[in-house]
Amino acid sequence: MNQLLGKGSHTEIVSGINSSTVMWYASRATGVVALLLLTAVLLLGIGVARDKRLPGLPRFAASGLHRNVSLLATAFVAVHVVTAVADGFVKIPITAAVVPLASSYERFWLGAGAVSFDLMLAAVITSLLRRHLSRKTWRGVHLTAYLCWPVAWFHSVFASKDIQHGPLLAVGIACALAVLAAAMWRVAEAGKDVPRAERVALLMAAAHSRIHSKGSRERTFAQ
Amino acid sequence: MTAVTDSTESDAAVGLPRLLPPPQEKRARQGLEQHLARHGRLPYRDRAGTLIRDIESAGLTGRGGGAFPVHRKLQAVSDAADRYRRTPAVIANGAESEPASDKDATLLWLSPHLVLDGLQLAAEAVGADTAILYTHANRKNDVGARLREAIAQRQERGIDRVPVQLAEAPARFLAGQETALLSHLSGRAAVPTFMPPRITERGLGNAPTLVQNVETLAHLALIARRGPRWFRAVGTEQEPGSMLATVRRLDGQPKISEVPLGIPLLTLTGELRQDGAVLIGGYHGTWVTAGQAQQLTMDNASLAKAQAKVGAGIVITLPSDRCGIVETARVVRYLALESAGQCGPCLNALPRIAAALAEIAGGRFRKGTLEDVDRWSDQVAGRGACHHPDGTTRFVASALRTFAAEVALHKAGRCSAASKKPFLPVPQATARAETDWI
Numbered sequence: 001m002n003q004l005l006g007k008g009s010h011t012e013i014v015s016g017i018n019s020s021t022v023m024w025y026a027s028r029a030t031g032v033v034a035l036l037l038l039t040a041v042l043l044l045g046i047g048v049a050r051d052k053r054l055p056g057l058p059r060f061a062a063s064g065l066h067r068n069v070s071l072l073a074t075a076f077v078a079v080h081v082v083t084a085v086a087d088g089f090v091k092i093p094i095t096a097a098v099v100p101l102a103s104s105y106e107r108f109w110l111g112a113g114a115v116s117f118d119l120m121l122a123a124v125i126t127s128l129l130r131r132h133l134s135r136k137t138w139r140g141v142h143l144t145a146y147l148c149w150p151v152a153w154f155h156s157v158f159a160s161k162d163i164q165h166g167p168l169l170a171v172g173i174a175c176a177l178a179v180l181a182a183a184m185w186r187v188a189e190a191g192k193d194v195p196r197a198e199r200v201a202l203l204m205a206a207a208h209s210r211i212h213s214k215g216s217r218e219r220t221f222a223q
Numbered sequence: 224m225t226a227v228t229d230s231t232e233s234d235a236a237v238g239l240p241r242l243l244p245p246p247q248e249k250r251a252r253q254g255l256e257q258h259l260a261r262h263g264r265l266p267y268r269d270r271a272g273t274l275i276r277d278i279e280s281a282g283l284t285g286r287g288g289g290a291f292p293v294h295r296k297l298q299a300v301s302d303a304a305d306r307y308r309r310t311p312a313v314i315a316n317g318a319e320s321e322p323a324s325d326k327d328a329t330l331l332w333l334s335p336h337l338v339l340d341g342l343q344l345a346a347e348a349v350g351a352d353t354a355i356l357y358t359h360a361n362r363k364n365d366v367g368a369r370l371r372e373a374i375a376q377r378q379e380r381g382i383d384r385v386p387v388q389l390a391e392a393p394a395r396f397l398a399g400q401e402t403a404l405l406s407h408l409s410g411r412a413a414v415p416t417f418m419p420p421r422i423t424e425r426g427l428g429n430a431p432t433l434v435q436n437v438e439t440l441a442h443l444a445l446i447a448r449r450g451p452r453w454f455r456a457v458g459t460e461q462e463p464g465s466m467l468a469t470v471r472r473l474d475g476q477p478k479i480s481e482v483p484l485g486i487p488l489l490t491l492t493g494e495l496r497q498d499g500a501v502l503i504g505g506y507h508g509t510w511v512t513a514g515q516a517q518q519l520t521m522d523n524a525s526l527a528k529a530q531a532k533v534g535a536g537i538v539i540t541l542p543s544d545r546c547g548i549v550e551t552a553r554v555v556r557y558l559a560l561e562s563a564g565q566c567g568p569c570l571n572a573l574p575r576i577a578a579a580l581a582e583i584a585g586g587r588f589r590k591g592t593l594e595d596v597d598r599w600s601d602q603v604a605g606r607g608a609c610h611h612p613d614g615t616t617r618f619v620a621s622a623l624r625t626f627a628a629e630v631a632l633h634k635a636g637r638c639s640a641a642s643k644k645p646f647l648p649v650p651q652a653t654a655r656a657e658t659d660w661i
Contacts, residue, residue, distance in 0.1 A: 051567060059571060060602060135417040197657045199564035200574065207578035
């Protein structure tokens, strides 16, 4: 490598990023981060749906994090799309961001990206307008997140060659395994639902038994 | 009826009681003949919209606790009916699931025809073809049989234009909440649902639906007969008219009084001890100290100073030999158990708050118990499908404020109460299965 490019300056060799490739690299990087963030959003969402707590955090932290990370993911996808369009190396029309099959470059896999971006926007917008929507409508749209993620994953892995080997491939596979495991846990957990009418009495008993048992707080008090 | 109605001669001078039978006929149930003799025939308007304008100038507000302007609800249902071309439904809400209240049951027992008049007039005003009276029919004295008899009598005489159906409310605290009521009438469990859609737009069978408290409908029937100016003859400028109040003094027996809005709170409670306390508005209401009570009048503008509301008109004086914290803890336990078990904030916070109050009441204080209650209360504020967590935490906060001295006493492992006998009425039966909600 060094010998082939030997005449260039030191910095060019190390980074490989220059004015003509900065958009390309930015698009790659934000794409990978967006995939990681979307995976986190889906895992948190599954946790929230099953009323799971994050260790060491208050109960509302999971839903708050789910909400905020999803907004962050949207921002990263937006940058990912804008930089991909702005990069001049391949011509991608801006419409390809939301209209499937609008790009002649990687027509199918970029189309998948557009589909998942649309589904993502639908989930975000209905959540922002949740006060004005019926629960049924909101939930119906929100459930399409389970479709959004796999489509986004296939777009990530197949739209470009650089995630198909090395450490990035490992990241992609790890994300898929994590989501698969969480989804299976979600299905298994749904079978263990306590009927609505019995929940309060159960939690009431739990809350009251804490008074009488020697909980961690009581030990703190004794010290 | 265990409830005793209460009225004085000074009331008669301003034309009270309006809804309940006059004092000389105390406890006499108003049959159809007495009803017609006293109030005259049912004044159908035969023109849409005129009653709504009258209700607006009368300034009638909902008497079920929300104090929402009645004309706005009527107008909303009427507009939705035009917009969606659907014939609306009207529901008289007499569920009165607040255990401390007895005014709706008393009204239905003593003056059922006034409520049924109001139901017909409201149905005419919005153009409804369905009218339902929703109540705990089997609660006391067989109100159900009495209502069925009244409905049959009216049908026979051709008074009712819209046939009235009677529906039984399950014995749950939330059964009277509008969306829970609707869910129950649609054949599901009586649990609150998320809005929107608003039930004035899409309610029973997706038709625009008007839900009004039975007392509100009785007032409406009288405004239709005597006009807005008559209605405004009592009450304040902002909150005109009279209201039914359930008053419990030291003997604990409920007394139903019809009083003008804006009367001094002390006329209902009687003289209070220096360290006494009064509960205003029921179990989603507010405790106030005797000192505050002396300054307050029974209208929302005045009660707001003590973070209280008229609500469904419940006023309870705590006897000197009972502990406000112990009583509150018992009620909060009941409220927590009455959670529908749907929404996280309610399901997770209320049992914990109830347990914390039990700790305080039982003198088993732990470091941070009070702070925990504050924090949990903050976290549920404004969340969930209904106001059950909000109302409960408001009640708890007012108790900790009003009985601060008692809390300090409990911290030291003591309690001022001489009597352990429960005072505030709390139903024993709690829901164990889905069928308890249907």
